[in-house]
Amino acid sequence: MTEQTTGSRFRLGVGAAEDWRMAVDGCLLQLMPLSDTANVGFVYVSDRMADRLPQIMKRLTEATGIANMVGACGYSIAAGDKEYCDEPVVACLVGTVPDGSAKVFTRPTERPQGWLGVVHADPQVPALPELIEDFSEACGAYLVGGLVAARGPRPQWAGSAIEGGMSGIVFSEAQPMMTSLTQGCSQVGGLHEITAADGNVILELDSKPAYDVLRDSFAVESLQDLRKLSSGLMVGLPITGADRPDFLVRNIIGIDPQAGGIAIGAMVEEGEQIFFCRRDIDSAGRDMDRMLTEVKRRCGDRVPRGALWYSCMARCQDQFVQSPSELARIQTVFPDLPLVGMYCGGEIAQSRLYGYTGVLALFL
Numbered sequence: 550m551t552e553q554t555t556g557s558r559f560r561l562g563v564g565a566a567e568d569w570r571m572a573v574d575g576c577l578l579q580l581m582p583l584s585d586t587a588n589v590g591f592v593y594v595s596d597r598m599a600d601r602l603p604q605i606m607k608r609l610t611e612a613t614g615i616a617n618m619v620g621a622c623g624y625s626i627a628a629g630d631k632e633y634c635d636e637p638v639v640a641c642l643v644g645t646v647p648d649g650s651a652k653v654f655t656r657p658t659e660r661p662q663g664w665l666g667v668v669h670a671d672p673q674v675p676a677l678p679e680l681i682e683d684f685s686e687a688c689g690a691y692l693v694g695g696l697v698a699a700r701g702p703r704p705q706w707a708g709s710a711i712e713g714g715m716s717g718i719v720f721s722e723a724q725p726m727m728t729s730l731t732q733g734c735s736q737v738g739g740l741h742e743i744t745a746a747d748g749n750v751i752l753e754l755d756s757k758p759a760y761d762v763l764r765d766s767f768a769v770e771s772l773q774d775l776r777k778l779s780s781g782l783m784v785g786l787p788i789t790g791a792d793r794p795d796f797l798v799r800n801i802i803g804i805d806p807q808a809g810g811i812a813i814g815a816m817v818e819e820g821e822q823i824f825f826c827r828r829d830i831d832s833a834g835r836d837m838d839r840m841l842t843e844v845k846r847r848c849g850d851r852v853p854r855g856a857l858w859y860s861c862m863a864r865c866q867d868q869f870v871q872s873p874s875e876l877a878r879i880q881t882v883f884p885d886l887p888l889v890g891m892y893c894g895g896e897i898a899q900s901r902l903y904g905y906t907g908v909l910a911l912f913l
Contacts, residue, residue, distance in 0.1 A: 559855025758809025
């Protein structure tokens with residue numbers, strides 16, 4: 550989309566307090582007074598307040614008068630230029646979109662038509678990657694969002710309280726938006742063809758035992774040496790047909806040196822290609838800077854009015870613990886950008902479920 554909306558900047562409110570009422574009040578103090586045209590809102594709470602999400606959402610909805618309001622919980626929350634880790638917090642982003650351009654949905658079977666959807670999903674939904682792909686195709690929408698993450702309840706909100714499933718809000722083309730994704734893992738070695746597989750177990754790569762290829766890729770002698778590597782070992786699944794090199798990351802969940810097999814967190818078939826990868830602090834920072842530079846170029850003279858950010862909780866905990874943080878990098882490129890989001894157990898972009906990524910969506 551190339552047109553610029555005439556709407557005003559979004560507004561961000563953040564409240565951090567042990568009592569959920571005080572946290573909501575602190576949030577509202579920063580939001581008020583709202584524009585008469587404000588008609589959409591996004592709320593994220595830390596998992597320490599997950600069991601209070603229905604009360605939080607009802608109070609925010611009543612105070613703001615915004616019906617198109619969705620919410621979810623994450624291990625940590627992103628708000629403005631700060632990550633709130635392991636503390637009780639409520640963050641709310643509200644703004645104005647063209648009348649009739651937003652449609653809240655409470656379950657994937659509703660499938661509202663649109664061009665971009667913001668979705669929250671429960672990680673325990675069966676066949677979730679396939680559900681996300683089917684929903685995107687049925688709605689005709691590019692998706693952004695993440696999997697709710699909490700040590701206890703994992704509630705969602707989309708006009709009402711939801712347990713499990715998938716919910717969110719879909720926007721029509723009347724609301725211009727821009728999205729992008731950054732990876733948090735770097736490739737180790739070259740591409741390998743799966744020459745024997747059984748379900749999620751890779752038996753052979755390039756006609757050799759998969760374990761031997763894994764060991765050679767990391768230049769180690771034994772399983773014990775693999776375990777000593779500081780970062781997790783993972784598999785990258787290249788995505789064909791993308792407009793730039795892209796891949797899905799899946800964990801290695803089992804290794805059998807005797808049989809030579811490697812079990813991963815995805816079903817695979819013979820003839821597919823994979824590569825090995827690992828989390829890498831330096832490459833994650835470089836890729837995020839690349840993404841932001843490209844997004845800034847695509848914006849041209851348009852100034853984003855608000856933003857949503859969905860990032861893997863491992864990025865917050867392992868890769869961006871030193872300055873500059875993810876949010877600091879975003880704010881450097883887009884100063885004072887009203888932004889809200891959560892750190893997830895999986896990130897959603899386009900029609901796929903990613904891992905170890907950051908997903909950015911801008912309201913233009």
